[in-house]
Amino acid sequence: MTQGRPLLNRRLAEFGTTIFAEMTALAVRTGSINLGQGFPDTDGPDEIREAAVRALRAGHGNQYPPGPGVPELRTAVAEHQQRRYGLVYDPDTEVLVTTGATEAVAAALLALLEPGDEVVALEPYYDSYAACIAMAGGTRVPVTLHPHDGAYRLDLDELRAAVTPRTRLILLNTPHNPTGTVLTRDELSAVAELACERDLLVVTDEVYEHLVFEGEHIPLASFPGMRERTVTISSAGKTFSFTGWKVGWITASPELVTAVRSAKQFLTYVSGGPLQYAVAEALRLPDSYFDALRADLRAKRDLLSTGLAEAGFGVYEPAGTYFVTTDIRPLGGEQDGLAFCRALPERCGVVAVPNAVFYDHRDQGAPFVRFAFCKRTEVLTEAVSRLKGLDMR
Template identity: 90%
Template sequence: MTQGRPLLNRSLAEFGTTIFAEMSALAARTGAINLGQGFPDTDGPEEIREVAARAVLSGLGNQYPPGPGIPELRSAVAAHQARFYGLEYDPDAEVLVTTGATEAVAATLLALLEPGDEVVALEPYYDSYAACIAMAGGVRVPVTLRPQEGAYRLDLDELRAAVTPRTRLILLNTPHNPTGTVLTREELSAIAELACERDLLVVTDEVYEHLVFEGEHIPVASFPGMRERTVTISSAGKTFSLTGWKIGWITASPDLVTAVRSAKQFLTYVSGGPLQYAVAEALRLPDGYFAGLREDLRAKRDLLSAGLAEAGFEVYEPAGTYFVTTDIRPLGEGGDGFAFCRSLPERCGVVAVPNAVFYDHREQGAPFVRFAFCKRQEVLEEAVSRLKRLAV
């Protein structure tokens, strides 16, 4: 305490150490298999890592790169959006490189929100969303995705009812972490119509865009009237198994990019210069790379999902991402996901994450637990073997 005041800004008082840090520390302490935090246990393509190494050794990007990102990466991002989605962006005016998607979300919300502005977000949501809204002085308004017939679904009527005259923007994440939901064309079309009707901005986190197993990923910016009101966010971490590089980007209209850059320049300004050259090459990899990644993860999803079901969990098989959400109640565990996850390493030697941390309405997520399957097959097989102890 100083001068009778708490040290931490009150807007962040509800946010302590993240659940990922807690559960990863628990995994390290117990030697458990960590299926909690979503990072791969293998590195990305060797040829892309070699580009980064050569860039460092040759002096490319070792000093400050341009504030918006190196031209090569901005051009590669624009080419990626055109190649996969038919969206044309000017690499000089409509692309901004960020320190991962997390900074992109933070800079966007800091730039676009005034204190008291409401942000409608799909609950459960990645924990940084809530913190970023708070830092920007916004008010989060959750719309809950609920389990239905083996998957999580969005209630469009509930979404529409959540929008008020104070709503500034809708924050989307599709494919969705932690539920694995991939919003359908019909759902996205309805969201686009709502945004246009109520003159709302849309911020969409699409970092799992290439990890779709059922359905298809459709950027909301591709719908009529949405390009000029949408900030699209993605990154290299998930697509190329290079989460430590923290290279992300936004694509948006010039006015939106200018606004976000105004906030971003006072966060990190720039980062990852040599890595930006490598990510530019990665985005140009042939279609076979993206298809191979998807099929590899599909097989791992199926392996872990089957093992969890055999262990007694109710499994909500994801249509995208690399997470499986489960309900622990069929195991006779009650509905306390926190207690279950904290005891699981000692019981089975496996770490998972309680979904309740991703909810404002904690009771909605209490019985649900998330497992990551972005691990080597032999690791997943061992985890499945250990989890079978719960069924005994």
Template identity: 80%
Template sequence: MRRPYLNSRLAEFTSTIFAEMSALAAGTGAINLGQGFPDTDGPEAVREAAVRAIRDGRGNQYPPGPGVPELRQAIADHQRRFYGLEFDPDTEVLVTAGATEAIAAAMLALLEPGDEVIALEPYYDSYAACIALAGARRVPVTLRPHAGAYHLDPDELRAAITPRTRLLLLNTPHNPTGTVLTRAELAAVAELAVEHDLLVVTDEVYEHLVFDGAHLPPASFPGMRERTVGISSAGKTFSLTGWKVGWVTAPPELLAAVRSAKQYLTFVSAGPFQYAVAEALALPDAYYEGQREELRAKRDLLSAGLADAGFAVYRPAGTYFVTTDIRPLGEKDGLAFCRALPTRCGVVAVPTAVFYDDQEAGAPFVRFAFCKKDEVLREAAARLRAPA
């Protein structure tokens, strides 16, 4: 018999839930609250900076492999400005094609077949695929909902560590649950990482979209700077998701390893956009505060609408997303619910069961994105309140 064309490591990753739900939105004309992209563009000054770079011939040819110096310096300045973390822009900063490539490069660089990676569940779908591509094994530690939010149990994390554990993959602020790991939770993570000499890869793309509490970079905790690969991007912070400009900050030896893998993925990307993002990162505090307040209001608007429609709502502390429980509606299968919702109500959401290894644990939960215009959110809430 002919061997399957697709590599067996990717056999379970033939399509994403986002593609399926976006196709449903297009086919039914439903409001798409499934995929996390804004329906308005980022700051005009930043967009104009990209146009200016193109006109001036900056970045139209291959940029330097690690990223243009202006952006690497801006990233280092950003880490110092917001978190007091010092990084050498020449040896400790790498520009990538979004955070997704950064995660892939980190997994491919740092893992050997048979290594175990602990990831917080539910997890963004690319994590599982990247771990599989590296030939490693994912070990989920589940964030569990109670008292209106999701929480990490340090005892469950400790129990998941084995002699084969190589790496902890953290996401805070967390997609899809919207939780922001607390100082106590992160301190427990740091203690375990140091005790077991584990590498830590952190996805922090929603770092500036925190509405309750504060974002605390894991690299800022004792013993973590030398073992942490920090990842973020411009897409969510500046509402420019199509530009795909991300970055890695790490100690020189770790960064060199990630760069070795990254150079064989895209090599380089987004040349003119890199110059524009360098300018974006220097925007005044008023920009960051204003965007956060605008999204906090959108969170509250959609959360209230979902509660009025009968969902149990887990109000997020950060990100673009609000998670709901559909059991008060008399439903229990989130996947079937989301597949029927566009026809029933004209709204698209995403079932979070697809982000769990234990799909039963995620079965009744559904995620909605609120990074949309207020009138879109109001219309979606009205449709969900209407009788099916």
């Protein structure tokens, strides 16, 4: 205590250590298979790693890169958006490179919110969303995705009811972590109509855009009236399996990019110079790379989902991302996902993450647990074997 006050800013006091740090430490301590934190256990393409090495040796980006990001990456991002989605962005004024998608979310919220502004977000939500809203002085208003018939669904009436005169923006994540939901064209169209009707900004986290197994990924910015009010976020980590590089980006109108950059410049300013050149090459990989990535992860999803079901879990098979959400109640007597995850390493040598930490309404997420399948097939096979021996007592 200093001057009678806690050291930690009261806006962050509710958050504490992230669940990912806790569960990863638990995996290390117990020697368990870590299916909790969402990082691959193999690196991405060799040619992209070598592109980073070439950039380092050539001195490209070893000093401060340009504030908005190296031109090569900004151009590659703009080309990607046009080639994939028909969205045209000026790489000089409508693209901003960030230190991963997490910084992009933070910078967008810090830039666009005033204290007291409300932010509508789908729950369960990635844990940094709540912290970033709090740091910006905003008020989060969760709209819960509800499990139904083996999948999670957005109730559009609940979404509309959550918007008030104090709502500033909607924070949208699709494909959605942790539920694996991929919002449909009709759902996204309804979100777009609501944003236009109520004059709302939208920040969309689309980092899993290339990890869609059922349905299709459609950027919200492609809907009528949305380009000028949407900040679209993505990154290299999930698509190219280099999560430690922390290279992300936003695409938006010049006015929105300028606003977000005003906040971003006082966070990291710039980062990852040589890695930006490598990611520019990654975004230009042929379609065969992205197709193979999806096929590999779909097979791993099926392997883990089947194994979890055989072990007695209720399984919500994801349409996207590389996570599968399970219900522990069919195991018999299990109700508390957090207690279950803390005990799981000792019971069978596997680590997962409790979904309750991603909810404001903790009771809604209490019996649900998330497993990551972005691991080698032999690791998943061993994890499935261990889970089938789970002690139900």
